[in-house]
Amino acid sequence: MSTDTAKGILGDATIAELEAALRGTVVRPGDAEYDQARSVWNGAHDKHPALIVRCAGTADVMRAVEFARSQDLLVAVRGGAHSIAGFSTCEDGIVIDLSPMKGAMVDPVRRRVIAQAGLTWGDLDHETQAFGLAVTGGLISTTGIAGFTLGGGVGWLLRRHGLASDNLTAAEVVTADGRVLRADPHEHPELFWALRGGGGNFGVVTSFEYQLHPVGPQVLAGLIVYPLEEARQVVTGWRELTARLPDELTTVVNLTTAPPLPFLPPEVHGTRVAVLLGMYAGDPAVGEEAVGPLRTLGTPIADLMGPMSYTAMQSLLDPLWTAGDHNYFTSAFIEPSDAALDAVLRHHLTTPTPFSELHLHQLGGAFARVPAGATAFSQRDPSVLCNVIARSPDATAFDSHVAWARNAREEIARHGHGAMYVNFTGDAAEDKVRASYPAAVHERLVRVKDAYDPTNLFRLNQNIRPSTGA
Structure with a gap:
């Protein structure tokens, strides 16, 4: 979008008035930093917002929300900018960019942290691990804490400590009418309930208060790589093991293509493999007994399961998930019957690119013990979450890759x-x-x-429409 187009939407005087009210900055088309500021992690979304408001604090968020409402602008809220569906950007609207808001205050006595919404999990882990504490975070450290938590939050501490949203104890929220509210079990309890799994539908969460847990600094974690010809025995063996693994251990099966990493033999590079990943959130010495059976599901090509720092495990996959690639994720909660696993394995054989994958996340443990109605995230009974990922370095044939993922999901979901x-x-x-x-x-x-957004100002999300149909 050109600068002239932006001026057609918003006059210079109007934008100048907004800028004067901010401690942060406004980026608009034509500014030197505009292309960098508008880019998001998922390269499949290339949008041109009319304005990007880079907020320095809650007051800036209030001003941005008021401005968007007064100008009838489409609103995108950005934290870590990882939104798979592209909700952290928009065309011709306003991006409320929280990424400059990176404050974190850890209370090691109460085991709580107040974390601003611009933090990534790498940022937050850095702060909390200084005290040997953590909360369930993303599997990629560059993921923002905000969208991850509001949608639930599946990570390596899930079976020991539940979802990220299960550990949310309070939130500061700027609502559609510009108010700043504290949502917790006592103040605005229905809003607090909805924030734990209902996504970004109800306002802009500017800070999160989490319950922390003793974790690390050393954990037993890593991955074991098995060849394709053993994939069936690996996934069926994993299924049997998950029924008796301790809550401290969370595991994931990743059906993928072996990247050209130095710990893998060259002849394996580019071949389909089954990768078993896991983390034992307890004493690494005790964890050795728990992870031992994972090593005997087949004949490992590589075994990188061992003691490492918690932050190393949190960032282990980062090099494989760089910004700019085209990504499409879809998912299904399933029970891993023989028929379900057959479907997953069949689609592993047809992945359209070497970067496309199917993940089987082990659930249960603390995740399953949360009562179904306690949070908006209420899928507590399933034992496995299957994620289907279509991924490509660029747009070439990406529509067909997305079609593969959708078709795979539809077949796999029949078993759940x-x-x-x-x-x-x-x-x-x-x-x-x-x-x-x-x-x-x-x-x-x-x-x-x-109650909190009757006009659906915040609709760039997995949208819950108000009863008015706005």
Whole structure:
């Protein structure tokens, strides 16, 4: 979009008035930093917002929300900019960019942290691990804490300490009418309930208060790589093991293509493999007994399971997930029956690019012990979450890659609960949103939306429409 087009939407005087009210900055088309400022992690989304407001604090967020409402602008809220569905950017609207807001205050006595919404998990882990504490974070350290938490938050501490959202104890929220609220079990409890799994539907969360847990600094973690010809025995053996693994151990099976990494033999590079990843969130010496059976599911090509720092495990996959690639994620909660695993393995054989993958996340443990109605994230019964990922370095044939992922998901989902994980819902279609929540939960979310955003100002998300249909 040209500068002239932006001026056609918003006059210079109007923008100057906004700038004068901010401690942060406004970036607009034509500015030297505009292309960098508008870019997001997922290269599949190339949008040109009319304005990007880089907020320095809560007051700036308030001004940006008021401005967007007064100018009737489409609003995108950006934290870590990892939104798979592209919700952290928009065309011709306003991006409320929280990434400069990176404050964190750790209380090691109460084991709490107040974390601003611009932090990534790498940022937050750096602060909390100084005290030997952590909360469930993303599998990629560059993921922002905000969208991850609001959609649930699946990570290596899931079975020991639950989702990120399960550990949310309070949030500061700027609502659509410009108010700043504290949401916790006592103040605005329905809003607090909705924030834990309902996504960014109800306002701009400017800070998160989490319960922390003793974790690390050393954990037993890493990965074991098995050849394709052993994939079936690996996934079926893993299924049997998960029924008796301790809560301290969370595991993931990644059906992928071996990258050209130095710890893999050259003849394996570019071949399909089954990778078993895991982390034992306890004494590494005790964890050796728990992870031992994972090493005997086949004949490992490589075994990199061992003691490492918690932050090393949190960032282990970062080099494989760099910004700019085209990504499409979709998901299904399933039970790993023989038929379900057959479907997963069949689609592993047809991945359209070497970067496309299928993940089987082990659930259960602390995740399953949260009562179904306690949070908006209410899919507590399934034992496995399957994520289907289409990924490519560029746009070449990407539509066909997305079609592969959708088709794979539809077949795999027949062996499960019909529900999707809201953070891994690559489409914004209303039926996909409804598939993320039981009917009663969706109805309750609509009531919260009616109370806090009745005009649907915050609609760039897995949108819960208000009852007015706005």
